[in-house]
Amino acid sequence: MSEQGSAVDNEKRDLECPTLQEPSPEEEQLPPTARQEIGKVISTNYTSFMAGMNDAAIGVLIPYLQPAYNIGLMTVSFVYLVNFAGWLSASFTNIHVCSRVGTGGTLILGAMIQTFGYALMLWKPPFPLFAAAFFFTGMGEAFQDAQANSFIITIRNPHRWLGLLHAIYGVGTVVSPLVANTMASRTPYWHYYYLITMCLGIINITLLAWTFRQGLFRPNVQGAKDTANSELKATLTSKTVWILNGFFLLYVGAEVTAGGWLVEFLVSVRHGKASRVGYIASAFWSGFALGRVALAEVTHRWGERRMIFVYLAIALAMQLMFWLIPNIAANAVTVCILGFFIGPFYPVGLFVLTKIVPKELHIGALGFTASLGQAGSAAFPFMTGAVASKAGVEVLQPIMVGLLVGIAVFWALIPKQKSYS
Template sequence: MESPRESATIVNDPNREEENVQSETTSLLQKRASDVTGKIISTNVTLFVAGLNEDAALGVLIPYILPTYGVTLFQLSQIYLINCAGCLTASFSNIHVCSRIGTGGTLVLGAVIQTLGFALMYWNPPFALFTAAFFLTGMGGAYQDAQANTFTTTVDNAHRWLGILHAVYGVGTIISPIVANVIASRTPVWHDFYFVMLGLGLLNLCLLRWTFREGLFKPNKRNASGTAASELKATLSNKAVWILSGFFFLYVGAEVTVGGWMVQFIVSVRNGDPKEVGYIASGFWTGFTLGRVALADITHYFGERRMVFVYLTLAVTMQLLFWLVPNIVVIAIAVFLLGFVIGPFYPIGLYVLTQVVPEDLRIGALGLTASLGQAGAAAFPFMTGAIASQAGVEVMQPIMLGLLIGIGLFWALLPRQRTISL
């Protein structure tokens, strides 16, 4: 009979002889069930804060930020570009940072950087400094996202735990537009939203510091010997990693583009009231979250590869309804269902990554793909805003359709074999 400790142990590979090459962090996670529980909770809080942050709230705040700073859509969209720069910085430094301070240290470092960004936003600084703060939140959030996902894939039944982790992220995205809309529409100080984020950022930092306290900032034993560079090189030469990076880059870009610009589209093109249509954004994120919970086991049962194509077909249908039907009720239903069917893509992609990428490259691959996903969350909303400043916000719709098609193309290219090199 298994002891409680054994039954609660996080495992990555049942072959015990593999343990001596696993990271310092993974071995620490396997020591006590109480540590595992705390780390699961803290990483879920991390993703909850991420959901509350840029992905949902900024779209609701756009109609209020524009007149406050007197900027154009193009100038405002630079927020996404700067956020992208922060994400990319984290993408290519993640392996080296983790090799020096471990998973827990990288999570805490990311939380510190992110919280500094929230503090700047709440201060309501000049526009240039306000946008610069998004570099900090992008970089800090990407470090945390990469490590939270890496940790979660070590849990038995990882497909389910990843679904829960990203459903919690989705809960944040549901709440965020509501909180932002209430603060912006009922008070004269829209940037008080970032006071809420500052408080939650500090809570997240304290939880991570406490739950990862054992061995915090200890170098990763495997990479401390000087192999971080070679691991990064091997990761970058793996074809499956690049295919999945493209998948995540487009998917998270699509998710944040529709979540960030839908309110402006409905206000400008469908003549919606900003005080009311902000709740439609919450409907999208509600569907997004429910999909991650409700479809996790169904997807695993019928097969991840097959079901992604089924969901994409439904997503394209919902996107066309959102684009072509000028009715607020139909739009609300369509965006809810769009969120429901695309919501599971991120945890599905992470789970499949663990099946097609060699185990010794998994930490670097998870970090790179997760961080590049965050870069997509910045790049495509920026591109949409830049084009919208010249051609109108309705350009969001063909961009979204193109992103959904691109997601399908990358998924079709995904190899079934575990080791494929460039």
């Protein structure tokens, strides 16, 4: 073999997914046991639950944030913009951080940053500091999301495990509005919700530290630090990765925009009572979580490409019904069905990514698309709030329709699957 060919092979080996955790010579006598792997699955699922607890709360708390700080919708929307900055920062630094401290180290670092954000929020600081805390929760969540997905995708039958991982996220989004709305509607201490999330965050740090203790804060692959730049460059120059980024950006934007502004829409436009319609957010997220579990096998059996288009058609119909039927009970039903059919998009998209992107780019592509795609959870809710502050919350509906159409366009542009696994 020529020296050039050997160099190429060596570079490919260096780029291969570090989440497979190639052991160091000292660890070769201690291969991971089934119990250790189960522990890692549990802890990464818990990080997903924490992400759900984070993302679904702010939409329920908006009607209470405004009078507490005496601010309008435009000012409230800045929390989403700051959150976007945190996600964006993580999307470009994730590969470098992971190359230095490994999967477990990056997960723990993310959990610590996220928990620090909650520590800033829980005492109801001045609004600029309260908003700034969302940078830390966004960045911390982004690091964890990227690494959790990168780890889960290495397990056998990843479409099932990804469905479970993101269904657990859905469970967090169901629990979050119930807890936040109950606290905010029955007590003047709505900000104590973040005391709860801070305590859960401490559990998250502890659980991750225990389950990823073997080789903690060490690179997963020897020489990963040296190849981080080339891996990031290869990821950023992949047309397929950018198409998937567009799909994830719009999808996550639609998901969090719907859940985040749903309560405010029902209060301002449908004239519902905040303490009651706040629970309808849980109906949306319940459908969302259930869809990720119930549709995982159906989607895989009948083909991911085909079924996402079917789900999009149903989701668009539900969104139009929600818009055009001025009845809160009917809105609760349609938004639940909407959540059910858009729920599988994220895990399905990640699974498809592993089939159309070369294996040596999996870790970079998964981390980058998970982080940058999730930035839509901040960018589009901010845009919606900014427009709503001028034109009213009614703009939620045409924005949602536009996002769903945009998702369909990006999904159509994704190349057909050819396995690289």
